Amino acid sequence: MYRSRAVPCALAVALLAVAGCSLPEPYVPPRKNTAAGYTFYVSPDGNDDNDGLAPDRAWRTLRKADKVSYKPGDRLRLRGGARHRGTLTLGPKEAGDARRPVVIDSYGGGRATIAAAGTAGISVYNTAGVEFRDLAVVGDDRSYAWSPGIRFLSNLPDDRKLPHVVLTGVDVSHFRNGLVLAGERGGTGFLDVRVSESRFHGNKDAGISTVGPEFDADDPQYAHERLSLTRVQAYENAGDPEVSWRNTGSGIMLGSVRDAKVQRSTAHHNGLKSSSRAEEGPEGIWTFDSTRVVIEHNVSYANRSGSHVDGGGFGLDNNVSSSVLQYNLAYGNDGPGYLVYTRDANGAHRDNVVRFNLSHDDSRKHPLYGGIVAYGGLVSDLDIYHNTVVMKASDRASQDAPALRLERGLTRARIRNNIFVTEGAPLVYSNKAFRSDDVVLQGNDYFSTSRWKVFWGDESYPTLQAWRTAGGQEQNASGPTGTDADPCMESTTTPVRSVKGAAMMVPGCSEELTDAALTLKELGVDPGAVDYFGERLAPTAAAGAAQPGQDE
Numbered sequence: 001m002y003r004s005r006a007v008p009c010a011l012a013v014a015l016l017a018v019a020g021c022s023l024p025e026p027y028v029p030p031r032k033n034t035a036a037g038y039t040f041y042v043s044p045d046g047n048d049d050n051d052g053l054a055p056d057r058a059w060r061t062l063r064k065a066d067k068v069s070y071k072p073g074d075r076l077r078l079r080g081g082a083r084h085r086g087t088l089t090l091g092p093k094e095a096g097d098a099r100r101p102v103v104i105d106s107y108g109g110g111r112a113t114i115a116a117a118g119t120a121g122i123s124v125y126n127t128a129g130v131e132f133r134d135l136a137v138v139g140d141d142r143s144y145a146w147s148p149g150i151r152f153l154s155n156l157p158d159d160r161k162l163p164h165v166v167l168t169g170v171d172v173s174h175f176r177n178g179l180v181l182a183g184e185r186g187g188t189g190f191l192d193v194r195v196s197e198s199r200f201h202g203n204k205d206a207g208i209s210t211v212g213p214e215f216d217a218d219d220p221q222y223a224h225e226r227l228s229l230t231r232v233q234a235y236e237n238a239g240d241p242e243v244s245w246r247n248t249g250s251g252i253m254l255g256s257v258r259d260a261k262v263q264r265s266t267a268h269h270n271g272l273k274s275s276s277r278a279e280e281g282p283e284g285i286w287t288f289d290s291t292r293v294v295i296e297h298n299v300s301y302a303n304r305s306g307s308h309v310d311g312g313g314f315g316l317d318n319n320v321s322s323s324v325l326q327y328n329l330a331y332g333n334d335g336p337g338y339l340v341y342t343r344d345a346n347g348a349h350r351d352n353v354v355r356f357n358l359s360h361d362d363s364r365k366h367p368l369y370g371g372i373v374a375y376g377g378l379v380s381d382l383d384i385y386h387n388t389v390v391m392k393a394s395d396r397a398s399q400d401a402p403a404l405r406l407e408r409g410l411t412r413a414r415i416r417n418n419i420f421v422t423e424g425a426p427l428v429y430s431n432k433a434f435r436s437d438d439v440v441l442q443g444n445d446y447f448s449t450s451r452w453k454v455f456w457g458d459e460s461y462p463t464l465q466a467w468r469t470a471g472g473q474e475q476n477a478s479g480p481t482g483t484d485a486d487p488c489m490e491s492t493t494t495p496v497r498s499v500k501g502a503a504m505m506v507p508g509c510s511e512e513l514t515d516a517a518l519t520l521k522e523l524g525v526d527p528g529a530v531d532y533f534g535e536r537l538a539p540t541a542a543a544g545a546a547q548p549g550q551d552e
Helices: 009-016 141-146 464-471 499-505 511-516
Strands: 039-042 075-079 083-085 088-090 102-107 112-115 122-125 130-133 135-138 148-154 161-168 171-173 177-183 189-201 206-211 224-235 250-255 257-263 266-268 283-288 291-296 299-301 312-316 324-326 329-331 338-342 350-355 358-360 372-376 379-385 388-391 404-406 410-416 419-422 428-430 439-442 445-448 454-456 459-461
Touching: 075 112, 102 112, 102 135, 148 161, 148 171, 148 189, 171 177, 177 224, 189 206, 206 224, 224 250, 250 257, 250 266, 257 283, 266 283, 283 291, 283 299, 299 312, 312 329, 329 499, 338 350, 338 379, 358 499, 372 379, 372 410, 404 410, 445 511, 454 464, 459 464
Parallel strands: 039 075, 075 102, 083 112, 088 122, 102 130, 112 135, 122 148, 130 161, 135 171, 148 177, 161 189, 171 189, 177 206, 189 224, 206 250, 224 257, 224 266, 250 283, 257 291, 266 299, 283 312, 291 324, 299 329, 312 338, 324 350, 329 358, 338 372, 350 379, 358 388, 372 404, 379 410, 388 419, 404 428, 410 439, 419 445, 428 454
Antiparallel strands: 177 189, 454 459
């Protein structure tokens, strides 16, 4: 996965195409003092000698529009349905007022297209208080090689966070990255960032990428704060076959953020051309070097990795804390449906939750992964509960990937009330026989349509009772917990190939799933009010992400 690095000026130049990390002084037209600001228009039928202040007096080119210094309250409108060649740039003496943002959008019906040639489509440097609405931003082959579609970069001193960034109804394609938010030093970056109803597709490195300073576990600095992504689509961001020293080809990757939410969004068919030699691979939707991130009600499917690593649906990667993966659907990914991992044993990866998620037929390429995977240098205080994982062996390159894979580095991990289903592959594979004070499994359902097995440390167990007795798992002070009962799900035999297919992961049998599960509130865990489908949880909820007998 991505290993965070500082973003020095040289890297900003290489990835963000900000020459010298500064921008030329914009032209400031004569203007009267007005609180409302001006509205300017650009149309292919216009004339750059016009004043641009009405549709019938529109400018003709982005070159003319880009010479203007836009003040708080100003608006730039591009003719909808038209292709506008060039780029737009906002610098530190422009915009800057969250209450009176500069708005750039379309008019006259349809989206306007900004067509960049070897540059970024839109650049915002050391300012905010901006909104971009109903625009398409398209790059050429040189932009695909080097430039982001929409970039925000701050290198201000004193950990300043620039407030108010809104993107809605934008479509960004054929750039190195679709959208980049970068804070170059300390805690400087952007605040109150909202992206909605937008698509980022056909880019090289990622659909959306946020980055910040090198992570310091003793004094973590987060570049961006209060970030919201809603109904965003990130797909067919292919990756770079020539880059092996870092990951490329992710859908949405959030680094250096605090208090973020990704919801009702989709990532699919990313990473198709990522390097076969890469030691770090892409993911559909993931976060790293971040805290208090909620990723919920999303779908991530058919994401790929060119190498033997990653390519999964969702991930909580390096140095993530107090974050949640919940109510998501992952299916048909090369890598894990849900990955919890950190490289370093620095104590920064802690207090995370994975709950009420569905995973079907993930880890299609990599037998060393699984539906849910957790490991690393040090992963502490992890709760994994009320998830449903189905691993079918048919039509897979990897038929031995387990439903749950655990490796060294876990401490105080609690795995409860999940449903794990395989067709003969291990239900659980752990390379360490964890003691129950490090990892505890309770109240889970382990069902195999073929030979039942759990690998625990150096031993393999053919029955739940044998593993319970020798491994010390699936029991509490009251006696045995868990079950190996058939949950009676249609997805056990029928593959999930669409969002509607999630309904096939609803259990048809309830009694044993309820009897075997634990009442989490009695253990000090608040599971929330509803299951994956929004059905209200009973006081004694059954194992799995969906309560038995409920329809979507």
